[in-house]
Amino acid sequence: MSRVFIVGLGLIGASLAKNIKMNQPKTIIIGLDSNSETTRYALKYHIIDEEAPSFEQGVHQADVIILGTHIQITLDYIKRLNALDLQTEKIVTDVSSVKKPIMDVAKELTNSSVKFIGGHPMAGSHKHGIEAAKSHLFENAYYILTPVTSGLDKQIQILKDLLKPTKSYFIELSEKEHDKMTGIVSHFPHLIASSLVHQARNWQDEYPFIPKLAAGGFRDITRIASSNPDLWEDILFQNKGEMVQFLSEWIDEMKNVRELLISNNHEDVHQYLDLAKTYRDGLPKKKKGALPNxxxxxxxxxxRPGELYKVMKKLAENEVNIININILEIRENMTGVLRVTLQTEEEQWTAMKVLENNGYEVSLEE
Structure with a gap:
């Protein structure tokens, strides 16, 4: 019987706890969170089996330690591992979205009982907190591992076996490779989404109708701006070097686009848009990436009265779990007045077939 200590019971930590609990019921899950209400919630709904009295005691009791806290807090916990007199080997991993600062500190560990393996499950949600946790959050997502040193094959396999039921795809990267690539496809897009929201907000006084027009496609492409600001402040500053570089490149890119428009260069603008479309259309559709699906x-x-109820009733009868529904006033690029958001791709296709079989016109946005 193994014992897993999860520090930080937010979206990621609690989702990992739920997955382990569901698929490996003999594993004892010990939890610790700075928010006592979160811990009480985890115990009440059996997400964890025990609460650790302290970080140090939780480490002593466990075989595997998962640090699910913000990056700066994770760094402090890693440093505290050095001072512990451990009688047995401890496999320690994290879930941080930026790896260089984590691995820099982990490489300074001198406690031979601590075997550190950097980790980053590349799945998430625009929602946060333990209430948003799901056992299937990591299905078809990439789970990046960054071992602190060579010679950890045995420990990596133990960690993979523990997390195998998440149905993630495990890959190993260096911290440099990880931070560059996730910066491009995750961290930087978050900045851009937030900037687009600020631009709309800045024009709102002059054009008060903007929020209503933004309810369609604009709301979709800026969803990630609704993510946890505390978490993303931490991520952006921890990966500041990459962010500054990408911002400089983005500013140059936008200057070039502006010049194309000013000079009425229709051919080059068309080529710019076409190249973007071709690249975007070629991106994988089934695997989860760095941004939430x-x-x-x-x-x-x-x-007419009762139409919405009929749709909801048909989906409920077929046990389709709905995350959100939205009536679209602006729908230039899709057919359908009602948007229904589902948890998984399987439920998406089930809902589509159920409604089509009942005479509704249903479409997916590619």
Whole structure:
């Protein structure tokens, strides 16, 4: 019987706890969180089996330690491992979105009982906190491992066996490779999404109708701006070097686009848009990437009493779990007045077939 100590019971930590609990019920899960209400919630709903009295005691009791805290807090915990007199080997991993600062500190560990393996499950949600945790959050997602040193094959395999039921795809990268690539496809897009929201907000006084027009595609492409600001402040500053470089490149890119428009260069603008479309259309559709996936269907409805109820009833009868519904006033690029957001791709296709079989026109946004 193994014992796993999860420090930080937010979205990622609690989702890992739920997955381990569901698939490996004999494993004892010990939890610790700075928020006592979060810990009480975890115990009440059996997400964890025990609460650790302290970080040090939790480490002593466990075989595997998962640090699910913000990066700066994780760094402090790693440093505290050095002072512990450990009688047995401890496999320690984290879930941080930036790896260089984590691995720099981990490489300074002198406690021979601590075997550190950097980790980053590349799945998430625009929601946060233990209430948003899901056991299937990591399905088809990349789970990046960054061993602190060579010779940890045995420990890596133990960690993979523990996390195998997440149905993630494990890959090993150096911290430099990880931070560059996740910076490009995750951290930097978050900055851009937030900047787009600020631009809309800045024009709102002059054009008060902007929020209503933004309810369609604009809201979709800026969803990630609704993520936890505390978490993302930490991520952006920990990966500051990459962010500054990408911002400089982005500013140059936008200057070039501006010049194309000013000079009425239709051919080059068309080529710019076409190259972007081609690259985007070629991206994998089934695997989860660095940004959270959303599984939407769009349903064409008549504006008459009872229509929404009928749709919801059909989906409920087929045990389709709905995350959100939204009536679209702006729908230039899709068919359907009703957007239904589902948890998984499987539920997305189930909902589509159920409604089509009942005479509704349903579409997916590619």
């Amino acid at each position: 959303f599984y939407d269907i769009f349903v064409d409805l008549y504006d």
